[in-house]
């Protein structure tokens with residue numbers, strides 16, 4: 486007859502010796518993948534438990550999937566540090582924890598001054614059996630009508646407020662960064678007119694490169710750009726797409 490299993494107990498925290506870091510429920514961690522060539526798994530600790538002697542420590546985790554691990558695979562709009570909070574729970578040995586990491590909300594990720602190795606972001610929950618995402622709708626931008634990838638630079642049209650990839654408006658990122666004003670194709674005739682007026686209004690200004698725009702002076706550096714180092718995009722509700730199911 487098998488010996489009755491010793492009761493296991495829940496630990497408030499656990500120090501992972503090799504990395505000398507203390508983890509607790511709610512922390513996000515990197516875990517050693519079964520396949521050594523793969524990047525570390527990203528998980529959120531739900532619970533930590535040990536046997537009655539405090540040994541054989543196991544972590545109950547909820548996996549984050551990387552885009553390439555999802556049924557639909559990585560798409561162009563997925564950021565390099567994007568992960569999806571899955572419905573896939575697991576129990577792993579605490580010894581497979583390689584380090585701690587931070588999974589930011591999309592908004593806070595786009596506001597980071599610098600993105601470190603341990604920074605990730607999550608904007609979707611992912612159903613690992615159906616491949617469905619929640620939310621299943623996402624705002625799209627630019628002529629290419631793509632959701633925002635925070636790794637990509639975008640420039641905002643002063644007319645319609647939509648955002649554009651430099652490549653989609655036949656510019657290099659460097660050219661886009663040097664823009665003083667930007668009006669998209671659809672807004673450009675109107676935009677030119679407005680610009681003309683603003684030039685006239687500031688004709689007597691001693692600074693040639695400043696243009697009067699909506700009540701204030703705006704220099705080239707103030708033209709709105711988006712990359713992961715600046716704020717998030719405003720949600721444009723009229724341009725939402727439903728993510729395809731796999």
Ligand SMILES: [Zn+2]
Nearest residue numbers: 627629650653
């Ligand atoms: Zn585009």
Ligand SMILES: [Zn+2]
Nearest residue numbers: 642645669672
């Ligand atoms: Zn426009």
